[in-house]
Amino acid sequence: MYDGMIDLFLKGIWETVVMTFLSGFFGFLIGLPLGILLFITRDGQIKENRTVNSIISVAVNVFRAVPFIILIVWMIPFTRMIVGTSIGVAAALVPLSVGAAPFIARMTENSLLEVPSGLIEASRAMGATPLQIVCKVLIPEALPSLVNCITITLITLIGYSTMGGAVGAGGLGQIGYQYGYVGYDLVTMNIVLALLVLLVFIVQIAGNYISKKVDHR
Amino acid sequence: MIELKNITKEFIGKERITTALSDVTLSVAEGKIMGVIGESGAGKSTLIRCVNLLERPTAGEIIVDKQNLMQLSSYELMKARRNTGMIFQHFNLLASRNVFNNIAFPLELNHTPRRNIEQRVSELLKLVGLENKAYDYPAKLSGGQKQRVAIARALADNPKVLLCDEATSALDPATTVAILSLLKEINKKLNITILLITHEMNVVKTICDEVAVLNDGKLIEKGSVTEIFSNPKNELTKHFVSSAISIQIPVEYRERLSHTPVNGKHLLAMLKISGQCNINSLFCEMEKNCETGADIICAQIDYIEGVKVGTMLVELKNNKSLNGNESNESDNESNDSEIQAVEFLKNKNIDTKILGYV
Numbered sequence: 094m095y096d097g098m099i100d101l102f103l104k105g106i107w108e109t110v111v112m113t114f115l116s117g118f119f120g121f122l123i124g125l126p127l128g129i130l131l132f133i134t135r136d137g138q139i140k141e142n143r144t145v146n147s148i149i150s151v152a153v154n155v156f157r158a159v160p161f162i163i164l165i166v167w168m169i170p171f172t173r174m175i176v177g178t179s180i181g182v183a184a185a186l187v188p189l190s191v192g193a194a195p196f197i198a199r200m201t202e203n204s205l206l207e208v209p210s211g212l213i214e215a216s217r218a219m220g221a222t223p224l225q226i227v228c229k230v231l232i233p234e235a236l237p238s239l240v241n242c243i244t245i246t247l248i249t250l251i252g253y254s255t256m257g258g259a260v261g262a263g264g265l266g267q268i269g270y271q272y273g274y275v276g277y278d279l280v281t282m283n284i285v286l287a288l289l290v291l292l293v294f295i296v297q298i299a300g301n302y303i304s305k306k307v308d309h310r
Numbered sequence: 311m312i313e314l315k316n317i318t319k320e321f322i323g324k325e326r327i328t329t330a331l332s333d334v335t336l337s338v339a340e341g342k343i344m345g346v347i348g349e350s351g352a353g354k355s356t357l358i359r360c361v362n363l364l365e366r367p368t369a370g371e372i373i374v375d376k377q378n379l380m381q382l383s384s385y386e387l388m389k390a391r392r393n394t395g396m397i398f399q400h401f402n403l404l405a406s407r408n409v410f411n412n413i414a415f416p417l418e419l420n421h422t423p424r425r426n427i428e429q430r431v432s433e434l435l436k437l438v439g440l441e442n443k444a445y446d447y448p449a450k451l452s453g454g455q456k457q458r459v460a461i462a463r464a465l466a467d468n469p470k471v472l473l474c475d476e477a478t479s480a481l482d483p484a485t486t487v488a489i490l491s492l493l494k495e496i497n498k499k500l501n502i503t504i505l506l507i508t509h510e511m512n513v514v515k516t517i518c519d520e521v522a523v524l525n526d527g528k529l530i531e532k533g534s535v536t537e538i539f540s541n542p543k544n545e546l547t548k549h550f551v552s553s554a555i556s557i558q559i560p561v562e563y564r565e566r567l568s569h570t571p572v573n574g575k576h577l578l579a580m581l582k583i584s585g586q587c588n589i590n591s592l593f594c595e596m597e598k599n600c601e602t603g604a605d606i607i608c609a610q611i612d613y614i615e616g617v618k619v620g621t622m623l624v625e626l627k628n629n630k631s632l633n634g635n636e637s638n639e640s641d642n643e644s645n646d647s648e649i650q651a652v653e654f655l656k657n658k659n660i661d662t663k664i665l666g667y668v
Contacts (some may be wrong), residue, residue, distance in 0.1 A: 133436070188609065209400075209402070211398060211400055211402040212402050213405060214364060214398075214402065215396065215398060215402035216415075216419075217364055217391070218362055218364060218391060218393035218394070218396040218473075219391065219392065219396075219416045219419060219463075219467075220388045220389065220390075220419060221388075221419050222388060222419075222421070225419055229415070229418065229419075229590065233404070233406040233407070234404060234405060234406050234625040252570060307406075309405050309406055309407075309408075309447040309448075309449055310405045310449055
């Protein structure tokens with residue numbers, strides 16, 4: 094180990110955290126509306142629409158089927174178009190967000206399915222518009238479950254981001270890959286692993302705490 | 311206030327079409343409480359959901375407060391639904407909101423200013439007697455309290471009509487009584503028209519003015535509660551009525567019961583009372599004419615809208631046999647005069663059924 098290592102790890106943690114949370118954010122920006130659409134267009138739901146439902150469902154399945162490591166490479170042209178480069182944290186954000194979105198969409202749909210249908214019926218009986226049902230009933234009622242969904246997504250993204258590290262995205266993944274895998278430096282590799290485990294624990298504990306806070310059931 | 315004309319509702323399945331309602335016509339006058347009773351699967355829930363078009367009937371007309379709901383656009387329908395409150399068997403309160411915000415929910419939907427919401431919600435909390443629970447979450451409340459919150463929520467928009475979908479079916483008997491009396495109070499105080507569906511005749515008996523019996527999607531009988539209770543025509547209606555007013559032969563008597571006359575045993579009869587008869591003087595007259603007294607074993611008499619309705623289990627005892635005369639001859643005689651007493655009661659329009667001898 095040499096002197097710069099501490100700085101290197103700090104930078105790695107920072108990059109991993111930024112990649113995870115930002116791609117989580119963008120993932121939700123795309124995935125949450127998709128999940129809500131998947132739910133409300135289901136048969137018997139407030140905006141029943143088989144065509145829309147099938148289209149989104151197929152798209153989600155296709156993107157979920159692509160292995161992430163391939164998605165990164167496959168998306169390089171698109172990534173270049175958006176952020177101008179295919180290397181570094183900013184470039185990793187694009188495939189990470191796109192990889193997370195369909196996953197989030199399915200989990201959101203599942204969370205909304207847990208909301209008792211009687212609540213939707215009651216809201217309809219009270220004259221709620223579909224938008225009001227989504228914003229005032231579905232999302233608040235599914236919130237504890239949605240928070241859990243965020244937790245799972247973020248943890249998955251920590252894993253994905255290290256995979257991105259292998260192809261030059263930076264973060265702990267890159268350190269682990271370069272020093273640990275290529276350079277076979279066991280100490281560095283294990284430190285990276287320990288830091289990743291720590292990160293996962295922090296996210297999980299925080300997620301559980303928040304989920305419990307918002308749960309009044 | 312509510313008029314359902316020739317409502318038919320079919321559910322189209324993959325293999326076949328299920329008819330949930332066929333040609334149901336029903337109307338409820340302003341300020342009245344109408345009960346629709348039926349067994350599970352009779353189409354009650356579908357019927358009540360048609361009234362605010364949660365289910366759109368396949369054919370028919372629905373007129374609520376002079377508005378033909380079937381002709382409204384979805385936006386107008388949304389507005390119209392705000393004139394109709396609804397409560398449910400499983401309360402359907404939002405778990406993410408406390409009591410106050412649950413009641414405020416319909417007011418938020420039509421963008422009532424916050425200040426007015428606060429005032430209205432505290433009025434409603436007072437009406438349903440939950441002032442001290444305003445900031446509790448539904449998970450902490452009992453079933454009865456949850457239904458009170460649901461009632462307050464349904465009333466928030468000052469609706470003219472309240473629909474109750476098996477509102478007391480998930481509650482224990484004591485709470486049921488409390489909720490029903492709250493509904494009655496609301497009906498009287500606010501002159502709100504109530505349509506309720508239930509499978510319990512007791513609910514109908516307690517608060518309804520009128521009742522309709524639904525079976526297999528068809529309306530088989532309707533009328534005022536008194537009419538239906540005192541003179542049910544359809545078999546199913548009779549079954550419902552007797553479920554509300556029913557007595558059972560006590561075990562001791564059942565064991566002793568024989569179907570043919572036996573020496574020393576007395577006639578056991580079931581009397582169905584309906585209308586304005588004076589039971590006491592009736593028995594006095596019977597004792598005079600037939601020398602037979604009536605020993606009431608058990609009875610359930612109800613007073614519904616000025617009429618007595620009920621059932622009585624009586625042992626008819628000839629006076630001679632009571633005097634300790636044990637000869638065979640007088641036993642036959644006493645059985646005869648007990649039969650006479652039964653005839654006497656039948657002539658007086660009391661539905662009398664001989665159950666046997668005890």
